[in-house]
Amino acid sequence: MSNAAKGEAASGRHADLFRRTARAALILGGLAIIPPSIALTQMHPANADQPALLQDGRPASFADLAQKVAPAVVNISSTHRMDGSGADGMGPDGPGDLPFAFPPGSPFEEFLRPFLEQHRRGFGQDGQRPVRPRNATSLGSGFIIDPAGYIVTNNHVIEGASEITVTLNDDTELPAKLIGTDPKTDIALLKVETERKLPSVAWGDSDKARVGDWVMAVGNPFGLGGTVTAGIVSARGRDIQEGPFDDFIQIDAAINRGNSGGPTFDLAGNVVGINTAIYSPSGGSVGIGFAIPSNLARDVVAQLRENGTVERGWLGVEIQQVTPDLAQGLGLDEPRGALVANVDPASPAGQAGIEAGDVILGFDGSAVKELRDLPRLVAAAKPGDKAEILVLRGGREQTLNATIGRMENDAVVASAGPAPESSGGIVVSDVLGARLAPLDDTARQRFGLADDAAGVVVADLADNSPLLEQGIRPGDVIVKVGDRLVSKPAEIAEAALKVRDSAKPVLLMLVNRDGRDRFVAVNLKDA
Known part of the structure; x- marks a missing residue:
């Protein structure tokens, strides 16, 4: 098996693949069972500030830039203690450490079944396989921002770790102390102790990174060690629904599992992003990666360094x-x-x-x-x-x-949460296609409404009601129409007639469901 194949196999459990409306983003950290330690060629700093450019603006080579920044990029492995209960797929219900495998339907299946059952159970007196704690290791990347040994990475690379080890570009291994984490932005700050000053890189201004600008990524994909890839800024301000402050830079430099926490550099060798996730239906790089902007990360890291936490x-x-x-x-x-x-x-x-x-x-x-x-x-x-x-x-x-x-x-x-899902009255509004009822005791009991609910309840809806298009359903309470509170069904029906015949036939309503308010705009042009 090649080193690349071993590194990928060692990745084991990886961070969740999530999909959002025909998109999928994969957090890049990986989980491995006793992964191999692989280091590539040592690189030495150069004097050039940025690579020479061809006449059309393309870099003639990224070699000088890579030599300049690579010594400050580190590999990170964090040890996690697994309880052996099977939740990690290695207990009695998982594949365990079977010495071989054969395809379903193989003629050897029946012959070997008794041995396999015995192997799965173990040889304990109770017939159960002993529960043995195991160590698993998460692989990722990071970069040194201070010669004193401060290192930035992703929170998901080291989350829940009992031990963190940093491997420098020269293969030196150092234990790392966790200074602080910020799960909301997926950033963590580590510190290693060493008598020598470590090579470091500086923050760049991510606000100046334009779509089409060249960038270079350095990291530890699949546990292989220092790997350099190049590409351009593909987009700005991406929201991949990973957290409340999503503002990712999208790049097409190849990044994969294990690149998490590694830096994205501009041509001057400054960090403009932290590689965090990829779009990947298959799990490998397809040229769509996401990096946390340096201007967001810098402020978070500064607070973690000073206080160990982030105040917002x-x-x-x-x-x-x-x-x-x-x-x-x-x-x-x-x-x-x-x-x-x-x-x-x-x-x-x-x-x-x-x-x-x-x-x-x-x-x-x-x-x-x-x-x-x-x-x-x-x-x-x-x-x-x-x-x-x-x-x-x-x-x-x-x-x-x-x-x-x-x-x-x-x-x-x-x-506010997503639009309400789509599903007697005193007033029937033909414009709204709805039966509207006063909010009395009968309505409260029928729809399970709170005693302090106020407004007009939607008792029933026609199949062609424009309210259905906005997700309104029977039992919802209309609190406001426009900027006016309502308490009588007739008020809503009259407002709907008036708005339908106006130059702007859109009825704005505040609707309450289960104690949560949400505005909806009902287009009555064709009502």
């Missing part, structure tokens, strides 16, 4: 994406901003006067172009700081002032 700002709102229909109903010229679905009255947002139905267009001087901009901006603010928040309310912009709070535990600037 908190606003206290639930927000949702502004869709084209919602934009029209809210009076926006285009979909932009973050629509506030709910506000904690005791939160900084509540104290600042932010209300459900507001559209947050700006935060402390930065534009909020879409929903995911706001959580990152708020999280980056320091607790106690003052922030100006630009909101759209009733078609007019106004500025509110908030004192940013401190995020506790898992609290974040939350996104």
